[in-house]
Amino acid sequence: MAGGGDELKLLGMWASPFVLRVRLALSFKGLSYKYVEEDLRNKSDLLLSSNPTNKKVPVLIHNGKPICESQIIVQYIDEAFSSTSPALLPADPYERSLVRFWAAFIDDKLLTTWLETSKAKTEEEKVEGLKETFAAFETLEAAFKECSMGKPFFGGDSVGYLDITFGGLLAFVHAAEARHGIRFVDASRCPLLANWVERFGELDATKAVMPDISRLVDYANTREAKAAAADASN
Structure with missing residues (x-):
């Protein structure tokens, strides 16, 4: 509170x-x-x-x-609210810089590449975009291994800043997978991240705020249909 x-x-x-x-x-x-x-x-x-x-x-x-x-x-x-657990950012300055670096990677590389792929106009652009998107998720897999040190979360034993940063994308990853039939966090490529997705999604604090996936799918489909109609009328 x-x-x-x-x-x-x-x-x-x-x-x-x-x-x-x-x-x-x-x-x-x-x-x-x-x-x-x-x-x-x-x-x-x-x-x-x-x-x-x-x-x-x-x-x-x-x-x-x-x-x-x-x-x-x-x-x-x-x-x-530093007196309220959990502490999201590490106390150590180097570790804090590390999680900030990877948080920037999530927004500036992974998310940007993923969004650009969703806007691809040609099959060639889509294939290349998916290749870059999968590579970004695999890089984040390596970051998880580095930051978690074999523990359940990016933050170690408890949820931390990177868990929150990537967790904000989780519902939208699930919605995109449902819409396009593509597994972005696939256990064969990213086993650590795949396990993290399951673990993070089962936490009560996550469930309390996570939007409904089917509603997100409907919302995305409606937006896409409106955009297509607008393009057709131009």
Whole structure:
């Protein structure tokens, strides 16, 4: 629970992996907060005033002060509520730099490559994109081995910053697998990550905030159909 006098409000959108990342951090920390669902086609005055630069979710408002960008918010939560277990970031400066490096890899390489592949126009682009996406997951497999040191989570014995960072993508990986029939985290290529996916998904704090996969599939299919219709009319 948030400490006395702490007021937390999260501005989000249910189908955002970045919002889910923050909700996971709050869930694992056991912090109570008010969740405000935003209509991104008609953004609230509160969102626009809280994040006037990017006008995006998530935004965490702590005692009236807004914090933006998911990775920054998760770090803030860990620092502002440092007395609340688990600690998400390591205490050792080198280990902390290591998990920040891999968190940047998840967003800048793995997620970016995956999204670009989903937008591929030709079969050749799709094949090349999938090759790069699988390679990124295999690199993350090696990172798990390095960071976990043979323990259950990226954070070791308990969930840490990288578990939260990658965990925010987990529902969307499952939805993409359901839509396209492709196993992105396949036990034959990434056995450690595949085991982690099962382990992380079974935690109560994960289940408490994870969106429904079928709803995500329907949402993605609807968006794709609307985009295709818009392209056809141009």
